[in-house]
Amino acid sequence: MIRKLLAWYDRKVGVETVAAHCDIPCKIYDPISAQIAALSVLRFMDLIADLDTKDLLTVADQAQLSRxxxxxxDHAEKAKHEVRVIWGDYFKQPQFDKYPDASELVHNIMLAGSACKQGIxxxxxxxxxxxVNEFAEAFWTTKDVGTFRATCPYPPQETVVYPKLD
Structure with missing residues (x-):
């Protein structure tokens, strides 16, 4: 009913209805969510490989495999999503000037994420x-923040790029 009333009002007054959407108006961006999602993909792959060592999967094992x-x-898609948001919302000409290969890198992340969804x-x-670590490094470079690499303190214990926050 409200939509009909607004549509009637807009026609009567000659106002055109517009809509806007802002993903992150607070301008808080951080690639750590994409990195954690990528780490999770690896962890799930490791757990799937552990199940593969069994001669016979029980019903509980099959349910675990499904999960x-x-x-x-889901986490491969999340990694892709998090990178797309930063690339689409944060990267503008000044960031592309600092990291001109950003679009190619994002495209390669999309392909790699899809490959993770398709296989184990x-x-x-x-x-x-x-x-994703390369993307994180590029992201922090565009903010003039240094980075370092360290092994994450949880499985799968892989190297992750972190910002140097002095």
């Missing part, structure tokens, strides 16, 4: 993490 595959795919090969997860 692991779903989560692996660990090297695909490692590639996704490497690309």
């Amino acid at each position: 692991l595959v779903r989560e692996k795919e 090969e660990r090297d695909k997860g490692e590639k996704l993490l490497a690309l």
Whole structure:
């Protein structure tokens, strides 16, 4: 009813209805969510590989496998989503000037994330993490923030790029 009333009012007064959407008006961006998602993909791949060592999967194992595959795919998509948001909302000409290969890198992340959704090969997860780490490094470079690499303190204990926050 409200929509009909607004439509009637807009026609009567000659106002055109417009809509706007702002993903992150607070301008808070951080690639750590994408990095954690990529780490999670690797962890799920490792857990799936552990199940593969069994001669016979019980019903409980099969249910676990189903959950692991779903989560692996969800986290691969989350990594892609988080990178797309930063690339689409944060990266403007000044950032592209500092990192001109950003669009190609994002495209490669999209492909790597899709490959992780399609398979369970660990090297695909490692590639996704490497690309997301490269993206994190580029992101922090555009903010003139230095980075360092360290092994994350939880499985799968892989190297992650972190900002140097002095």
